[in-house]
Amino acid sequence: xxxxxxxxxxxxxxxxxxxxxxxxxxxxxxxxxxxxxxxxxxxxxxxxxxxxxxxxxxxxxxxxxxxxxxxxxxxxxxxxxxxxxxxxxxxxxxxxxxxxxxxxxxxxxxxxxxxxxxxxxxxxxxxxxxxxxxxxxxxxxxxxxxxxxxxxxxxxxxxxxxxxxxxxxxxxxxxxxxxxxxxxxxxxxxxxxxxxxxxxxxxx
Numbered sequence: 001x002x003x004x005x006x007x008x009x010x011x012x013x014x015x016x017x018x019x020x021x022x023x024x025x026x027x028x029x030x031x032x033x034x035x036x037x038x039x040x041x042x043x044x045x046x047x048x049x050x051x052x053x054x055x056x057x058x059x060x061x062x063x064x065x066x067x068x069x070x071x072x073x074x075x076x077x078x079x080x081x082x083x084x085x086x087x088x089x090x091x092x093x094x095x096x097x098x099x100x101x102x103x104x105x106x107x108x109x110x111x112x113x114x115x116x117x118x119x120x121x122x123x124x125x126x127x128x129x130x131x132x133x134x135x136x137x138x139x140x141x142x143x144x145x146x147x148x149x150x151x152x153x154x155x156x157x158x159x160x161x162x163x164x165x166x167x168x169x170x171x172x173x174x175x176x177x178x179x180x181x182x183x184x185x186x187x188x189x190x191x192x193x194x195x196x197x198x199x200x201x202x203x204x
Contacts, residue, residue: 001044003062023073035068088132093118097129097137105144106168111137146182149175153191160187 007016027036043061046054074086089095097118101109114137115125129137149167152158158166164175179187 001040005062005066019070019073023069025069025072033068033072036065039065039068085133088129091128091132093120093125094129094132097125098133098140101137101141101144105141105148106166108168109138109141142178142182145169146179149179149187150183150190153187154194163187 025033025036027033039061043058046057046061089098097114100114100117111122111126115122118125120128126136129140133140135143145167149163152163152166160175161172164172167175169175169178176187179190183190185193
C-alpha cells in the first residue's frame with residue numbers, strides 16, 4: 001500500500017524543514033506503534049468498500065498515520081538527541097528562544113532583543129542556536145514569518161502590503177524580496193499558482 005501527503009508550504013514550514021529524509025515506524029515496536037496496524041487495516045477496508053465518504057475517510061486516516069509517525073519520531077529522539085531541533089527545544093535557553101519566536105514571529109526581533117530574553121550573550125546565543133537548529137536565529141525567524149505569509153497568500157484575498165506587515169516586514173518590497181529568495185517565486189505568482197477560486201485577486 002502506498003500513499004502520499006501534499007504540503008502547502010514545504011519550503012517555509014519549520015516542522016518540515018527539520019524532519020529527516022526518512023521516518024521509519026516499525027509495526028512491531030510494541031506499544032509505541034500499536035496504533036499503526038488497526039489504522040492500516042481500516043484504510044484497506046475502506047478502500048475495498050463502496051461506502052459513502054470512503055475517500056474522505058481514507059484521507060483523514062492517512063493524516064492520522066502521518067501525525068503518528070511524526071509523534072513517534074519526536075518521542076524516540078527527544079530524550080537522546082544531541083543536535084538538531086529536538087535537542088534545541090530540550091535546551092533550556094535555546095528552547096525558550098524558539099518558543100518566543102513561535103509565539104510572536106511578527107515582532108521586530110534582533111539577536112540582541114532575543115538574548116536579553118533568554119539571558120545569554122549575543123555570541124553564545126547565535127552559536128548555540130545555529131549548532132543545534134542548523135540555522136541562525138533570524139533565518140529561522142524568516143522561515144516562520146514566510147510560513148505565515150504563504151498561508152495567507154493561499155487562503156485570503158489580503159493585499160501584499162497587508163500580508164507584508166502581518167509577517168513583520170516594513171514594506172511590501174522587502175517582503176517580496178525575502179519571499180522570492182526563500183520560496184523561489186514571487187508572492188503574486190505563488191498566490192496565482194495556489195489559488196482555487198475564480199475571483200480575481202488584488203496583488204497591489
